[in-house]
Amino acid sequence: xxxxxxxxxxxxxxxxxxxxxxxxxxxxxxxxxxxxxxxxxxxxxxxxxxxxxxxxxxxxxxxxxxxxxxxxxxxxxxxxxxxxxxxxxxxxxxxxxxxxxxxxxxxxxxxxxxxxxxxxxxxxxxxxxxxxxxxxxxxxxxxxxxxxxxxxxxxxxxxxxxxxxxxxxxxxxxxxxxxxxxxxxxxxxxxxxxxxxxxxxxxxxxxxxxxxxxxxxxxxxxxxxxxxxxxxxxxxxxxxxxxxxxxxxxxxxxxxxxxxxxxxxxxxxxxxxxxxxxxxxxxxxxxxxxxxxxxxxxxxxxxxxxxxxxxxxxxxxxxxxxxxxxxxxxxxxxxxxxxxxxxxxxxxxxxxxxxxxxxxxxxxxxxxxxxxxxxxxxxxxxxxxxxxxxxxxxxxxxxxxxxxxxxxxxxxxxxxxxxxxxxxxxxxxxxxxxxxxxxxxxxxxxxxxxxxxxxxxxxxxxxxxxxxxxxxxxxxxxxxxxxxxxxxxxxxxxxxxxxxxxxxxxxxxxxxxxxxxxxxxxxxxxxxxxxxxxxxxxxxxxxxxxxxxxxxxxxxxxxxxxxxxxxxxxxxxxxxxxxxxxxxxxxxxxxxxxxxxxxxxxxxxxxxxxxxxxxxxxxxxxxxxxxxxxxxxxxxxxxxxxxxxxxxxxxxxxxxxxxxxxxxxxxxxxxxxxxxxxxxxxxxxxxxxxxxxxxxxxxxxxxxxxxxxxxxxxxxxxxxxxxxxxxxxxxxxxxxxxxxxxxxxxxxxxxxxxxxxxxxxxxxxxxxxxxxxxxxxxxxxxxxxxxxxxxxxxxxxxxxxxxxxxxxxxxxxxxxxxxxxxxxxxxxxxxxxxxxxxxxxxxxxxxxxxxxxxxxxxxxx
Numbered sequence: 064x065x066x067x068x069x070x071x072x073x074x075x076x077x078x079x080x081x082x083x084x085x086x087x088x089x090x091x092x093x094x095x096x097x098x099x100x101x102x103x104x105x106x107x108x109x110x111x112x113x114x115x116x117x118x119x120x121x122x123x124x125x126x127x128x129x130x131x132x133x134x135x136x137x138x139x140x141x142x143x144x145x146x147x148x149x150x151x152x153x154x155x156x157x158x159x160x161x162x163x164x165x166x167x168x169x170x171x172x173x174x175x176x177x178x179x180x181x182x183x184x185x186x187x188x189x190x191x192x193x194x195x196x197x198x199x200x201x202x203x204x205x206x207x208x209x210x211x212x213x214x215x216x217x218x219x220x221x222x223x224x225x226x227x228x229x230x231x232x233x234x235x236x237x238x239x240x241x242x243x244x245x246x247x248x249x250x251x252x253x254x255x256x257x258x259x260x261x262x263x264x265x266x267x268x269x270x271x272x273x274x275x276x277x278x279x280x281x282x283x284x285x286x287x288x289x290x291x292x293x294x295x296x297x298x299x300x301x302x303x304x305x306x307x308x309x310x311x312x313x314x315x316x317x318x319x320x321x322x323x324x325x326x327x328x329x330x331x332x333x334x335x336x337x338x339x340x341x342x343x344x345x346x347x348x349x350x351x352x353x354x355x356x357x358x359x360x361x362x363x364x365x366x367x368x369x370x371x372x373x374x375x376x377x378x379x380x381x382x383x384x385x386x387x388x389x390x391x392x393x394x395x396x397x398x399x400x401x402x403x404x405x406x407x408x409x410x411x412x413x414x415x416x417x418x419x420x421x422x423x424x425x426x427x428x429x430x431x432x433x434x435x436x437x438x439x440x441x442x443x444x445x446x447x448x449x450x451x452x453x454x455x456x457x458x459x460x461x462x463x464x465x466x467x468x469x470x471x472x473x474x475x476x477x478x479x480x481x482x483x484x485x486x487x488x489x490x491x492x493x494x495x496x497x498x499x500x501x502x503x504x505x506x507x508x509x510x511x512x513x514x515x516x517x518x519x520x521x522x523x524x525x526x527x528x529x530x531x532x533x534x535x536x537x538x539x540x541x542x543x544x545x546x547x548x549x550x551x552x553x554x555x556x557x558x559x560x561x562x563x564x565x566x567x568x569x570x571x572x573x574x575x576x577x578x579x580x581x582x583x584x585x586x587x588x589x590x591x592x593x594x595x596x597x598x599x600x601x602x603x604x605x606x607x608x609x610x611x612x613x614x615x616x617x618x619x620x621x622x623x624x625x626x627x628x629x630x631x632x633x634x635x636x637x638x639x640x641x642x643x644x645x646x647x648x649x650x651x652x653x654x655x656x657x658x659x660x661x662x663x664x665x666x667x668x669x670x671x672x673x674x675x676x677x678x679x680x681x682x683x684x685x686x687x688x689x690x691x692x693x694x695x696x697x698x699x700x701x702x703x704x705x706x707x708x709x710x711x712x713x714x715x716x717x718x719x720x721x722x723x724x725x726x727x728x729x730x731x732x733x734x735x736x737x738x739x740x741x742x743x744x745x746x747x748x749x750x751x752x753x754x755x756x757x758x759x760x761x762x763x764x765x766x767x768x769x770x771x772x773x774x775x776x777x778x779x780x781x782x783x784x785x786x787x788x789x790x791x792x793x794x795x796x797x798x799x800x801x802x803x804x805x806x807x808x809x810x811x812x813x814x815x816x817x818x819x820x821x822x823x824x825x826x827x828x829x830x831x832x833x834x835x836x837x838x839x840x841x842x843x844x845x846x847x848x849x850x851x852x853x854x855x856x857x858x859x860x861x862x863x864x865x866x867x868x869x870x871x872x873x874x875x876x877x878x879x880x881x882x883x884x885x886x887x888x889x890x891x892x893x894x895x896x897x898x899x900x901x902x903x904x905x906x907x908x909x910x911x912x913x914x915x916x917x918x919x920x921x922x923x924x
Contacts, residue, residue, distance in 0.1 A: 102132035116857040137913045148906045166325040173318035179252040193310040199237030209292045214602040220279040235267040263302040270295045283886040318344045319370040361391035399472035429531040431554030448745040453506040463540020479526040492521035552826040570626035572655040583613040607636040660696040661685040682709035689722030689781040694729035701764035711769045711908040721780025733763040745832035770795030771904040779803035791837040797855045804851030806842025808832040869897035
């Protein structure tokens, strides 16, 4: 028996390395006590492999253990569980490899398009192909057909089926017709284009054949149909995208995007920067950026440099160029509209209701801003997290004003900028102030305030740009040099900012979406909000709000129309599939509380069931953000889960951007019996920390029991504090992807107060400290940093296609108001299969439960 046990130790050593193998040899002592004890030792090794994410090795060890103890039901169940998991994961891994190959192929085809530039320029062939393809797509309306099945009646589903079949057939014929422009040509471009057309035709046939075969008679059948049709629709769309890339006016944009995708898909296993196509595309995009800078094509330059900066994170030169381009684009978007033309449009709008309202003007955006607000903001800079380089900050403020003056299109809003003599004199004044500040031995807050005054005087003597505009541009440029999280909250933005902070507002309670010149569409009614109770459904079209048609109003104005004072009424005119005529719904506005805590299964009354697997006792809590009521909601749900028999918890913080620090601390405290949770420290603030059980909330609801926390690249700030503390204190396993790295503290200062309304008129958000985890790790991702955020204990990658698929399913299961229990169960099962990260977490918890005695043995060793 001694030789048998040592053999397993050697096998493990071969898999996971000498260091870990040494500890595992200790965990598998040589003994002659029989096969059952040996099986227990081997399964302990298997659990160590599993909790380190080495699932194939874990399966082999469990199979070996099961052979040693053939009567052990737990070992047999462990083998079955891992086999099922790995079969699903294998398909997901294969999908990721296929997506990588597809992205690389598209990069190479874009390079072919660029190499064929002379051929495509002949007789304007590229433009003709592009126009022909655009014409083919003009009348195609089948892109959302599959998702539409979730919300239509049986009759409408049948109509949708007929229409989709017809539309796809016509699309295929139209796209195939584009090859006539290449008739007789044998170039590599033409051969490649023809192959892509053939592939697209094949995908259309597969898609249509599936539409013909699916059953649509009930909601359950339509749910199955969606599962069948979705990947085929996606493949058809990808094939069409491949053809569009061959006709793209700027193929370099597609190429750099696909390289970023390839890098994301392949992870660290392959260094894509070593691939020959990588260097070609990067060089080409860099040249495009330089050319765009020289031509002052700021949108083009921003596109090039932003793409490169995302690909080459940490490159300070690229980051600087992105900032310059972004500010130019901001100036163009805010001030680059001719006032006379806008007035003509306004006059035309009175007579032409088809002309859509463009939303907020620059005058509205800067209204209420003045020099006094900026002076108060400058005074607050002494509270910044680090020592402020006032020379750098002043340069940022002056550069911002200079960019405004250097942008010719800004003359549309500020006519005297068109006078070259006045504009040149103003710019010379700015440059003179900049040189003066750069030459000083020491630059202070006073110099920054003097620079502001100097800008106002120079403008008054020359170009006469409104003071409101100058102070906004000065302050924004000043704070931009500090970090991307410090900012001014101008009077125009205060109301929306307060809504975000409170996590509540007064209105009907609908999330909405709008396309130009189209009616407002309901994305989802908010749980238990007035719109939800009034029967508003996902997919409803809001044709009018209080009699005002929505299709020609900007979404920002529509939001103002729907929101309002508590107790007042708003009338929505609704158009819904399955009903022949629009109808009015009267809703009484109420405070809308955004529910930030969600569970696994949503009941028809909007309430959540948080039990993911009742038999295994696994609870599931999803937190979408950290707001006022989040901690209380989680405490309540944890108590309910414990009462229902949950012994294992999955806390899902994916796509959670953060929120209130106190909420994050209170939530971490629910899982921790003792120890530090987080500390903050800045150059102007002493270190301050919070410990578990010091929040005044009493004993945590889940201080013991297995816990897995799900995170991804969109988990930020408060999400990182919770997951990082639980990881550092060894309270739970972190699973998913590395988090965002937003570990800075922003304090909001009121710069002016309205005593009558009892609310701030203007505010400033300033970074005052950094968050540090219990191990003193800095969460924040500083420029050039290689380590940041929370790195998961077990990495489980996702591709964009896979994320989109399971999020689409979750979207449906989150919002279903009227659904048969069997259909909901089927959709949730598919959601669990498709969500590989959640699937992995559940598998690990069940595996730990099956092998609790072996898990304890590994831990004790």
